Amino acid sequence: xxxxxxxxxxxxxxxxxxxxxxxxxxxxxxxxxxxxxxxxxxxxxxxxxxxxxxxxxxxxxxxxxxxxxxxxxxxxxxxxxxxxxxxxxxxxxxxxxxxxxxxxxxxxxxxxxxxxxxxxxxxxxxxxxxxxxxxxxxxxxxxxxxxxxxxxxxxxxxxxxxxxxxxxxxxxxxxxxxxxxxxxxxxxxxxxxxxxxxxxxxxxxxxxxxxxxxxxxxxxxxxxxxxxxxxxxxxxxxxxxxxxxxxxxxxxxxxxxxxxxxxx
Numbered sequence: 712x713x714x715x716x717x718x719x720x721x722x723x724x725x726x727x728x729x730x731x732x733x734x735x736x737x738x739x740x741x742x743x744x745x746x747x748x749x750x751x752x753x754x755x756x757x758x759x760x761x762x763x764x765x766x767x768x769x770x771x772x773x774x775x776x777x778x779x780x781x782x783x784x785x786x787x788x789x790x791x792x793x794x795x796x797x798x799x800x801x802x803x804x805x806x807x808x809x810x811x812x813x814x815x816x817x818x819x820x821x822x823x824x825x826x827x828x829x830x831x832x833x834x835x836x837x838x839x840x841x842x843x844x845x846x847x848x849x850x851x852x853x854x855x856x857x858x859x860x861x862x863x864x865x866x867x868x869x870x871x872x873x874x875x876x877x878x879x880x881x882x883x884x885x886x887x888x889x890x891x892x893x894x895x896x897x898x899x900x901x902x903x904x905x906x907x908x909x910x911x912x913x914x915x916x917x918x919x920x921x922x923x924x925x926x927x928x929x930x931x932x933x934x935x936x937x938x939x940x941x942x943x944x945x946x947x948x949x950x951x952x953x954x955x956x957x958x959x960x961x962x963x964x965x966x967x968x969x970x971x972x973x974x975x
Contacts, residue, residue, distance in 0.1 A: 715971035717937055720753040721948035724764030728951035735918040738955030745777055747950020752967045755783040757946055759819050760790025760799060769802045775810040785854055788816040789827055800839055807847055815852030822861045833872035859885055859892045862899065870900050877946060879909035882916030886925045889932055905943040908933050912952045912959040926959040930966050938975065
């Protein structure tokens with residue numbers, strides 16, 4: 712297996728990050744999720760809805776089939792959606808025949824929203840997985856987004872219910888604590904949980920450019936942890952910043968080109 716097989720792109724609608732004015736993102740974003748995957752050389756995608764960029768019912772041919780060139784796709788169950796509490800679980804089921812590379816669903820911006828916790832307790836997540844596996848006859852994974860400010864024991868039941876926990880460092884000023892935060896998460900999840908680390912190219916938490924030295928530290932640490940198999944992958948966020956002229960985006964592309972074909 713090559714290292715790039717453990718790389719994922721966080722795929723969201725072009726321009727959606729710019730539409731959130733609080734991020735103060737520079738440049739202009741026209742790159743679609745699949746274009747971002749091709750540009751960065753990433754074979755897998757977390758296709759995550761942001762603010763309703765995918766309307767229900769989803770146009771499967773336009774939004775799903777176009778991703779069939781990818782090896783693996785994880786699709787939103789809950790997205791980063793401020794337009795209403797929309798679950799895309801039923802849409803995933805509807806897409807599976809035409810999109811056989813959809814092999815999991817992800818809960819984004821989930822733990823901090825009590826209404827989502829109430830609607831999807833751990834036992835319901837188990838039911839969702841079992842239902843899709845009954846329909847398809849093959850394994851289906853559940854993924855969960857956890858920010859470093861959500862590393863609390865009270866969320867352990869939801870972490871236990873999913874197959875993969877993804878950890879995200881919202882403020883670049885916290886990147887220096889990534890190893891420590893990973894250890895905290897590992898204590899909550901236990902030794903066997905698959906953990907994937909998120910890699911931002913923009914400092915969303917502080918609404919500013921990420922310093923190149925912070926990106927380099929992040930890349931070096933994540934590379935080390937992936938090679939040692941402490942983590943199960945890296946998610947790069949995202950196509951929404953890859954064409955905005957950021958130095959950090961160029962660093963990510965160079966990193967993938969340099970290390971992507973290494974054996975793991």
